Amino acid sequence: MTPILEVDDLVKRFGGVLATGNVALTVEPSEVHALIGPNGAGKTTLISQLFGELKPDAGTIRFGGHAIGGLSTADRVQRGLSRTFQITHLLREFTVLENVAMAVQVHRGHSFRFWRNARRDRALAEAAQGILRGAGLEDRANVVVSELSHGEQKQLELAVALASEPRLLLLDEPMAGLGPVESEAMIAYLTELKGRVAMLLVEHDMDAVFQLADRISVLVYGRIIATGTAEEIRNSQEVRAAYLGEGDDAC
Numbered sequence: 001m002t003p004i005l006e007v008d009d010l011v012k013r014f015g016g017v018l019a020t021g022n023v024a025l026t027v028e029p030s031e032v033h034a035l036i037g038p039n040g041a042g043k044t045t046l047i048s049q050l051f052g053e054l055k056p057d058a059g060t061i062r063f064g065g066h067a068i069g070g071l072s073t074a075d076r077v078q079r080g081l082s083r084t085f086q087i088t089h090l091l092r093e094f095t096v097l098e099n100v101a102m103a104v105q106v107h108r109g110h111s112f113r114f115w116r117n118a119r120r121d122r123a124l125a126e127a128a129q130g131i132l133r134g135a136g137l138e139d140r141a142n143v144v145v146s147e148l149s150h151g152e153q154k155q156l157e158l159a160v161a162l163a164s165e166p167r168l169l170l171l172d173e174p175m176a177g178l179g180p181v182e183s184e185a186m187i188a189y190l191t192e193l194k195g196r197v198a199m200l201l202v203e204h205d206m207d208a209v210f211q212l213a214d215r216i217s218v219l220v221y222g223r224i225i226a227t228g229t230a231e232e233i234r235n236s237q238e239v240r241a242a243y244l245g246e247g248d249d250a251c
Contacts, residue, residue: 002065004029004168004198005050010059012045012222019045020056021222027168027198032190034201034213036233042222043202047170050200051083052076064167077107080167084157084174090145096156097141100128103163128163135159135189151182155189168198175205187211210234218242 003026012020019042027033035043048054050061052073061069068076091099101124108124132138135155145153154174161169174190175183187208190199194212203209209216210230217227220242226233233239 001029003027003062004031004064005200006060006062007050008060008062010046010049010061011057012042012049012054013057018222020049020059023059023219023222023224025217025224025227027200028214029167030195030198031214032194032199032201032212034203034209034216035219036203036206036209036216037219041219043219044172045222046219047083047172047200047202051081051170077164077166080165081170082161082164082166082168083170083172084154084161085172090153090157090160092146093144095142095144096132096137096148097125097128099145099156100131100159100163101125103160104128104131107164131159131163134162134192136185149182151178151185154178154182154186158186158189162193162197166197168200169193171199171201171203173202173204175203175208183208 005027007023007025010020010023023046025033035046037043045054049056052068052071056069060067063076063079063081068079071079091102094102101121104124104127105121129138129141132141135158137152137155137159140148140152145156148156158171158174174186178186183205190212193199201209201212213230215227216230216233217224218233218239219225225242226236226239228236
């Protein structure tokens with residue numbers, strides 16, 4: 001089976017700093033592939049290159065068997081890529097329902113008069129309600145985003161990402177800033193999505209990683225030093241020395 005994502009020899013430098021050093025990885029269809037590593041390892045930089053927000057200095061990215069290195073972010077979204085961010089990117093003055101309805105609207109190629117169509121178009125509202133139901137936010141549909149808890153905003157951002165009907169989700173620290181109850185809710189949400197959409201999960205919460213990931217790649221100083229199952233990564237002396245063995249602060 002062809003991987004949904006294939007990355008080969010990806011390189012990105014910022015001056016003399018090597019942010020991505022000949023990175024190679026694959027994500028299989030319906031797989032949850034976690035990417036872990038200490039702060040500054042280059043994880044978000046890698047995600048940004050995959051999504052088209054940063055241009056690599058070298059290397060290739062193939063999505064669904066096709067090279068996408070020359071495509072814009074918008075074109076990548078249309079092909080089935082979507083992402084979330086460490087800090088949520090939401091329209092805080094709009095309601096929960098409107099945020100998702102606008103995302104559905106963009107995906108369907110409707111008019112960009114968001115503030116009118118997303119509120120009045122019944123089909124958009126119904127599609128958005130279905131996504132919110134899956135996210136556990138149906139009861140919060142008419143709440144303005146600025147009034148949501150941090151955990152609810154994280155769930156909403158994931159719902160917005162799902163509105164484009166992606167084949168691969170790029171998740172940049174979905175647990176960041178969440179308390180224990182909110183983390184459990186997010187893990188449950190992602191578990192529900194397993195098998196329906198492939199995910200590349202960047203995450204510091206190792207409990208979540210070991211619960212969710214089918215495979216894990218470890219990125220240290222811009223280079224992947226190991227890829228394997230959760231058990232293989234736990235037992236790798238190289239990983240323990242370079243990352244896991246550095247203590248909780250390294251996560």
